Amino acid sequence: MTYLFPNPAVSPAKAAFLVNAARKKGPYPEAFKATLSHAGHVRAAKVISSWPGYAPTPLASLPTLAERLGVAAVHYKDEGGRFGLGSFKALGGAYAVFRLLAAELRRRDGGVDEAALAAGRLKEAARTVTVCCATDGNHGRSVAWGARMFGARAVIFIHASVSEGRAEAIRRYGAEVVRTSGNYDDSVREADRTAAANGWFVVSDTSYPGYTDVPRDVMQGYAVMVAEALGALDAPPSHVFVQGGVGGLAAAIIAHLWEAYGADMPAIVVVEPDKAACLYESARAGKPTAVAGDLDTVMAGMACGEPSLIAWPLLASGASAFMTIADQAALATMQLLASGAAGATIVGGESGVAGLAGLIAAAGQPDWRQALGLDSASRVLLFGSEGDTDPDLYARIVGRTGDAVRAGA
Numbered sequence: 510m511t512y513l514f515p516n517p518a519v520s521p522a523k524a525a526f527l528v529n530a531a532r533k534k535g536p537y538p539e540a541f542k543a544t545l546s547h548a549g550h551v552r553a554a555k556v557i558s559s560w561p562g563y564a565p566t567p568l569a570s571l572p573t574l575a576e577r578l579g580v581a582a583v584h585y586k587d588e589g590g591r592f593g594l595g596s597f598k599a600l601g602g603a604y605a606v607f608r609l610l611a612a613e614l615r616r617r618d619g620g621v622d623e624a625a626l627a628a629g630r631l632k633e634a635a636r637t638v639t640v641c642c643a644t645d646g647n648h649g650r651s652v653a654w655g656a657r658m659f660g661a662r663a664v665i666f667i668h669a670s671v672s673e674g675r676a677e678a679i680r681r682y683g684a685e686v687v688r689t690s691g692n693y694d695d696s697v698r699e700a701d702r703t704a705a706a707n708g709w710f711v712v713s714d715t716s717y718p719g720y721t722d723v724p725r726d727v728m729q730g731y732a733v734m735v736a737e738a739l740g741a742l743d744a745p746p747s748h749v750f751v752q753g754g755v756g757g758l759a760a761a762i763i764a765h766l767w768e769a770y771g772a773d774m775p776a777i778v779v780v781e782p783d784k785a786a787c788l789y790e791s792a793r794a795g796k797p798t799a800v801a802g803d804l805d806t807v808m809a810g811m812a813c814g815e816p817s818l819i820a821w822p823l824l825a826s827g828a829s830a831f832m833t834i835a836d837q838a839a840l841a842t843m844q845l846l847a848s849g850a851a852g853a854t855i856v857g858g859e860s861g862v863a864g865l866a867g868l869i870a871a872a873g874q875p876d877w878r879q880a881l882g883l884d885s886a887s888r889v890l891l892f893g894s895e896g897d898t899d900p901d902l903y904a905r906i907v908g909r910t911g912d913a914v915r916a917g918a
Contacts, residue, residue, distance in 0.1 A: 523834070523835045523837070523838065523870075524783075524832060524833060524834045524835070524838065524867070524870040524871075525783065525786075525789065525832065525833045526830060526831075526832050526871065526874070526877050526880075527789060527792055527793060527830060527831045527832070528829070528830050528880050529792055529825070529828050529829055529830055529831060531792075531795065531825055531826065532826065532827065532828065532829055533826045533827070534772050535771065535772050536771045536772065537764070537767040537768040537771060538826070541764060541767075541822070541823060541826075542768075544725055544728075544760075544764070544819050544822075544823065545725065545728055545729055545732065545760065545761060545764035545765070545823070546764070546768065547765075547768050547769075549725075549729040549732070550729060550732040550733070550736060550765065552729075553600075553604055553726075553729045553730050553732065553733055554732075554733050554736065556604060556607060556623075556627055557600060557603075557604055557730060557733050558733075559624075559627050559628070560592070560603075560627065560658070562592050562593065563592070565737040565740075565741070566586060566587055566588050566589075566590055566591055566734070566737065567586075567587050567590075568584050568585070568586050568587075568737075568738055568741040568742070569584065569585045569586075569587055569853040569855055570582065570583070570584055570585075570852065570853065571583040571584070571585055571851040571852040571853055572852040573850060573851055573852035574845075574850075574851035574852055574869075575852070575889075578868065578869065578872040579872065579884070579885055580872070580883065580884070580885065580886075580887040580888070580889055581885060581886050581887055581888050582887075582888045582889065583851075583865075583868070583889045583891065584738070584742065584746070584888075584889070584890050584891065585846075585853070585855060585857075585865065585891045585892075585893050586734060586737070586738045586890070586891065586892045586893055587855055587857075587893045587896070588734065588861065588892065588893055588894050588895060588896070589855075589856055589857070589858070589861070589893065589895065589896020589897070589911075590896070591734075592654070594647070594650050594651060594654055595647070595650075595678075595858075595895055595896045595897065595898040596647040596650075596651075596810075596858070596861070596894055596895035596896070596898055597647075597731060597734050597758070597892065597894045597895070598647035598648045598650065598651040598714070598894075598895075599650075599651045599654065600651075600730040600731055600733050600734055601648070601651060601714060601726075601727035601728065601729075601730040601731050601757070602642070602648050602649075602650075602651030602652040602654075602655055602712060602714065602727060602730075603651050603652070603654055603655025603658065603730070604655070604726055604727070604729070604730035605652075605655075605712050605723050605724075605726040605727045605730065606640055606652055606655035606656055606659060606661065606712055607626065607627060607655060607659060608723075608726040609638075609640065609710055609712060609723060609726075610626060610631075610635050610638060610659055610661060611623050611626055613638055613710070614626070614631065614634055614635070617634075618634075626659060627659075629658055629659060629660065631659070631660065632659065632660025633660070634660075635659050635660035635661045636660050636661065636662065638661045638662070638710060639661065639662040639663070639664060639707070639708075639709040639710065640652060640656050640661050640662070640663050640664075640709065640710050640711075640712045641663065641664040641665065641666065641700050641703065641704050641709050641710070641711055641712070642665060642666065642700055642711060642712045642713050642714070643665075643666040643667070643668070643689075643693065643696035643697040643699070643700040643713065644665055644666070644667060644671070644679070644696075644714075645667075645668075645671060645675075645693055645809045645810050645811075645812055645813075646667070646671055646672075646675035646676075646678070646679070646809060646810065646898060646899070647810055647895060647898055648714045648727075649665035649666075649667065649679045649684070649686075650675075650678055650679050650682065650898075652665065652684075652712050653665055653679050653682035653683065653684035654682045656682075656683075656684065657682050657683045657684075662685075663682070663683070663684035663685070664684065664685045664686075664687060664703075664709065665679050665684045665685070665686050665687070666686075666687050666688075666689055666696045666697075666699055666700040666703070667679075667686060667687070667688050667689070667696060668688070668689055668690075668691055668692050668693050668695060668696040669688070669689070669690055669691060669692070670692070670803070670805060670809070670812070671688070671809065672809075672899050672901075672902065674899045674900065674901055674902070675809075675898065675899055676688070678898070687699075687703075692802075692803055692804050692812065692814060693804065693812050693813050693814070694799075694813065694814045694815050697713065697715060697717070700713070701713075701717075701720070711723065712727070713727075714727045714728075714755065714757050714817075715755040715757065715813070715815070715817040715818075715820075716817045716818040716819045716820070717815075717817075717818055718818065721818060721819050724757065724817060724819060724820075725819065727757060728757045728758075728760055728761040728764075728819075728820065729761070731757065731758055731761035731762075732761050732764070732765045734892065735761065735762055735765040735766065735892075736765065738890060738892070739769065742888075742890070744888060745770060745773075745775065745888070746775045746888050746889065746890035747775055747776065747882070747886070747887045747888045747889070748775050748776045748777075748778070748868075748881065748882075748883060748887055748888070748889045748890070749762060749766065749775050749776070749777045749778070749864075749889070749890045749891070749892075750777075750778045750780055750832075750864035750865065750867045750868045750871070750889065750891055751777065751778070751779060751780065751864050751891075751892055752779075752780060752781075752808075752810070752811055752860055752861070752863045752864055752892070752894055753779045753780060753781035753786070753787075753788045753789075753811055753813075753831075753863075754781070754810060754811040754813045754860075755787075755813045755815065755816060755817040755820060756779075756788055756816050756817045756820030756821055756823075756824050757817050757820050758892070758894065759777070759779045759788075759820070759823075759824055759828065760817070760819075760820035760821075760823040760824055762777065762892065763777055763823050763824065763827035763828060764823055764827075767827055774827070775890070776829040776830075776881050776882060776883075777827060777828050777829055778828070778829060778830045778831070778832055778864075778867060778868075778871065778881065779824060779828050779830070779831045779832065780832045780833075780834060780863045780864050780866065780867030781811055781831070781832070781833050781834075781863070782806035782807075782808045782811050782812070782833065782834065782835075782836065782839075782863070783806075783833040783834065783835055784802075784804060784805060784806040784812075784836070785800065785804040785806050785808075785811055785812050785813055785814060786800060786833045787799060787800045787813060787814050787815055787816050788816055788821075788824060788831055789831045789832070789833050791816050791821060791824075791825070792824075792825070792828075792831045797815075797816045797818070797821045798816070799814050799815040799816075800814045801814060802814070806836055807836040807839060807840065807859050807902075807906075808836065808839050808859045808860045808863055809859060809860060809899075810858075810859070810860030810861075810894070810895060811860050811863065829881065830880065830881060832867045832870070832871065834863065834866050834867055834870060838866040838869070838870060839859050839860075839862055839863055839866050840859075840906050841866070842857065842862040842863075842865050842866040842869065843857050843858070843859065843862050843903070843906055843907055844906070844907055844908075846862065846865075846893075847907045847909065847914045854914060854915075854917065855893065856896045856897050856903070856911040856914050856915055857893050857895075857896065858894075858895035858896055858897055858898050858899070858903065859895075859899075859902070859903075859906070860894060860895055861892075861893045861894040861895035861896065862893065864891045864892060864893075865891050865893070868889055868891065871883065896911060897910075897911030
């Protein structure tokens with residue numbers, strides 16, 4: 510397929526943009542360190558880097574796209590190969606399962622050998638623990654994978670519109686999959702109710718009243734990806750465009766960059782589907798705001814109607830702007846990456862390319878560029894949070910399978 514500039518599918522007319530007037534500048538607030546911190550990242554990185562198959566994911570340069578957009582550099586952190594799970598979620602859900610099992614085994618036995626647990630040598634003890642979560646696909650896959658690695662049982666709840674391909678990918682890790690009615694937020698509530706009735710442990714990537722500890726561990730795991738990206742760059746980024754959803758990924762990125770760079774942190778733009786824009790609406794309202802409906806977006810990983818309770822304060826204080834994009838923008842951006850026309854050939858999934866789609870839209874609008882300070886000296890960092898996690902859907906959108914795109918790269 511040919512990707513032409515400018516492309517009406519990703520034009521600013523099909524996107525919305527909101528500067529965050531509540532953004533705070535200065536050092537990373539001490540109060541936020543109880544949620545996410547450099548110390549927490551060090552703990553997470555030590556565990557995650559010990560797992561079989563760990564390796565930093567590639568950071569691709571997109572020089573052709575950078576030139577077309579009038580910026581100095583565009584770098585895309587490609588999470589499609591992370592632990593063979595296809596997305597950055599491998600870092601969060603599995604790490605949270607590890608932390609939960611360590612705490613529960615410590616409570617039962619008075620102590621736990623965390624190195625043995627991480628290496629899968631405590632499966633006999635862990636098999637009596639059941640973990641569960643709700644998912645659009647990728648988080649549930651990570652929880653199921655982590656449960657299998659450490660020896661626990663997993664039950665994963667998916668809502669009505671999650672594809673059977675994503676459900677089967679979860680089952681391959683030995684988890685029981687339960688399909689519920691309603692949308693993602695309904696499946697979160699169903700997982701919580703069922704866990705309470707059965708004595709299971711919820712490992713959710715979103716937080717809500719009375720449930721905040723585990724999602725902190727999920728988000729802290731994501732920071733490993735951020736540290737890898739900074740280590741691979743020859744200069745700090747000036748701008749980051751990142752996917753929204755419930756806000757956990759964006760909050761992890763904001764926290765890590767804010768603590769690392771203080772008042773000099775990059776401008777961070779949070780990008781969501783226009784059909785599931787709970788963070789954009791929260792920013793407009795100045796408080797956490799839910800959006801209703803079936804949240805029917807092709808960007809399935811962001812089909813979320815309610816912000817994470819602990820993620821939102823970080824976004825409200827640290828994000829420079831919020832954006833929404835139409836589904837067609839994500840589809841066109843997937844095709845762009847697969848074509849190689851950006852300067853590298855990349856398999857980017859529907860949700861994983863949203864930050865890049867937001868950059869393209871923002872770069873095409875002079876007043877948005879000015880509001881963000883986006884110019885010829887800008888160095889933009891993007892997190893390609895998933896590859897072809899639904900291979901059949903990817904092939905329908907791009908016209909080739911992910912394997913064919915990778916083979917032709």
